[in-house]
Amino acid sequence: PDMYPGNCWAFKGSQGYLVVRLSMKIYPTAFTVEHIPKTLSPTGNITSAPRNFAVYGLDDEYQEEGKLLGEYVYDQEGEPLQMFPVMEENEDAFQIVELRIFSNWGHAEYTCLYRFRVHGKP
Numbered sequence: 035p036d037m038y039p040g041n042c043w044a045f046k047g048s049q050g051y052l053v054v055r056l057s058m059k060i061y062p063t064a065f066t067v068e069h070i071p072k073t074l075s076p077t078g079n080i081t082s083a084p085r086n087f088a089v090y091g092l093d094d095e096y097q098e099e100g101k102l103l104g105e106y107v108y109d110q111e112g113e114p115l116q117m118f119p120v121m122e123e124n125e126d127a128f129q130i131v132e133l134r135i136f137s138n139w140g141h142a143e144y145t146c147l148y149r150f151r152v153h154g155k156p
Contacts, residue, residue: 042146048138059127060154068115068149082141084108091128110139
């Protein structure tokens with residue numbers, strides 16, 4: 035609900051995934067990832083921020099390999115809220131979206147995700 039340091043979904047290590055069920059099927063157009071800015075971080079850095087990630091559309095939550103919608107890099111020097119357009123041509127609508135994080139900005143113990151949003155058309 036807020037962007038205070040530590041109020042995040044943290045997972046162990048630098049790789050993880052999150053599967054989100056949307057309220058309805060949509061044609062995804064973009065995604066936003068949000069992390070606290072360096073100025074709010076008690077350590078002055080945001081090494082726990084996601085770095086390389088991909089987003090997939092899934093037909094159901096049991097599907098192992100979804101439709102790749104794009105691969106992206108969250109810029110730790112950029113704005114806290116960053117928007118990423120869908121990169122791959124796609125004709126399908128999805129109600130389930132998977133965010134797959136491949137690396138962070140160097141934190142050895144965990145990765146923090148503050149907000150992930152899916153934008154699209156019903």
